[in-house]
Amino acid sequence: MSSPASIPAISRREGGAGDVAPRSGLEALWLDTLGAICGRGAHEIKGALNGVVVNVEVVRSRSAKPDVTAGSLHQFAESASSQLDAVIAMTEALLALSRPPRRPLSIAETVRNVEALVGPAARADDKRVEMQGVVDALGSTSADADVARLAIGAAFIAAVDASPDVVCSASPGTDAAVLCWECRNGESAPAMDAAAVALAAAEGIDIQRNGPRLSITFPR
């Protein structure tokens, strides 16, 4: 399925002298969303790397001392190692979202990648982001991959920003797959960018707000 041509090529970055070529509306929206996801992920990556540096320094300084026991180093080596694992996982998610999407788009993989970057940052801000249901079972969608990815990323960011307690649930079906975010602290579901909603609708992706629930129904 091709990208919709009906959306005007309005760029949020145009207007400045020496500016790069105007981007399509879809591209601009995705870059905005990706920027928000990356910003949060980068903060967590930096935090984990800072931890790695400190833990490596503990190992380095202690191992230089006489009478050092392996036991006094193990905990810090383990900690540095697990932080590096976290950094790798976040970097992989970042890379996956930065590349052109595979077609058909895997809803499950996209949700996991966004969560890997947005979730830890939200939790560091004392927020709760819970994943419910079997996200893997969501499978893929026949809708345009760029638009579907934009819908998932923008909805995730909007929900986490709207509430300190968000549950993301998955309802796989034969004809459609439904992804839903519920704000559990009394907030109403957030409104998404109208252009993103319009792009999604044109691709048969239905975005609904109902009380605290924001749901996206993807066609198979």
Next chain:
Amino acid sequence: MKHANAKILIADDEQSITAGLSAILADEGYAIDIAPDGQKALERLSEDRYGVILADLKMPKLDGLSLLRELQSKQIPTECIIITGQATVDSAVQAMQQGAYDYIEKPLNADKLNRLKALIPKALEKFNVQQKNRELTSRLEGLTHYGELTGQSEAMRGVYQIIDAVAPSNASMLILGESGTGKELVARALHAKSERAKGPFFALNCAALPKEILENELFGHEKGAFTGSTNEKPGAFEMASSGTIFLDEVAEMSPDIQVKLLRALETRQVRRLGGRKEINVDIRIVAATNRDLQKALADTELREDLYYRLAVVEIVLPPLRERTDDIKLLADEFLHRYASQNGKQITDFDSAAWDWILSYHWPGNVRELKNAVERSVIMARGDTITVTDVMPRHLRVAGEVPTSVTIPVGSSVNDARRQLSLRTFASTGGDMTRTAKLLGTSPEEVRRDVMGLLSDDGASGGSGEEASNGKHSVAEFVPTARATAPAKKPLPKKR
């Protein structure tokens, strides 16, 4: 290490950093605590003393800058080193302008950690210097407290100076003073300030114990020393060895115990009752009496040689009536202590209660004041203590009422006149005619003044049942014995 065991608090929500940083600083000999957010850090700092806090700028609940502001507004002493990412260096500089000791940038690599390791001893040095300054300042500022003693009057400062001078020595001390002036507290302060502070402090009241028991308490006994002594028992001299013994009401001690005490003071040895062995003791004696010592010596109730042994240094504790500067301080302190102990929200005495407290001559001294305030806190029904609450019933019956009026500068002439009318009315036992005569006015005017003032007082927050309708009863201000008849005898003179 110069600052070994100094306490450091790490406030950061990133556990991966706090665990490593904590290990590195613990290796340097510091005692480390961790707070996962700014709010927890503030709680820890309020409860315990940390020379240095390492605070991340970005933390949940209370960020580094807000934490710094809270530390300053609550005057919590510590030195704050801000840990920051490169993106927030501007905020770190702002933090330094607000009083942070320094900042250090993440990532905390070897260079940064070495810089941090060099910064911490300097920050601790600054903390320690400021801590000493704070202690010195609070010591000099008014010097309201000394050990458990409270008082900032000239007389009490003299007492503190003597204790300061004598405490390091081993000299015996004799404390003279009326009952309730705090003689035991002076002895305790002397003990606490001395090098014997880690040793025991033993207090014995020589008048409260029968002669045989006092002797047994002081010198102990061997097994079988007397009927029923089935076990040996060390006396106070042995048990308080390397410490201090306080002998209250020493002039009441029987002559033969005085001899034994004198010998113990001279030889630094004691022998238990029924014992043959001399036991070496390392003791400091502090004695006290409220007796007229010249008379006790003249009547040979106190041995002169013992007196000279005990009175190497003599402290005369002033009665409370001679330290009027301290009455308010003490009353305030007792009020807050007993209000807290009794779970009452009492904040102050009302002006009439203050008048009475400041003008009463307190024959029972600090003890009497303490008891009066404790009783008044228990009896009070409102958030302030009235004169009825604080004045003991026997005094109300006997008619001891303030004989002076305190009128704050800035009071209106009308208020001054009303206060004078009320106090004169009270002093006459509620005799309108006599009050009018004394004041050179008419009974009607006195009535108007008195009733007007009582109404005003009640409306402005009087407590208790009498005040519940907005008026005080005259009985609150007028001694019950005089409510029906004018006083015949002169009122006690204000001292």
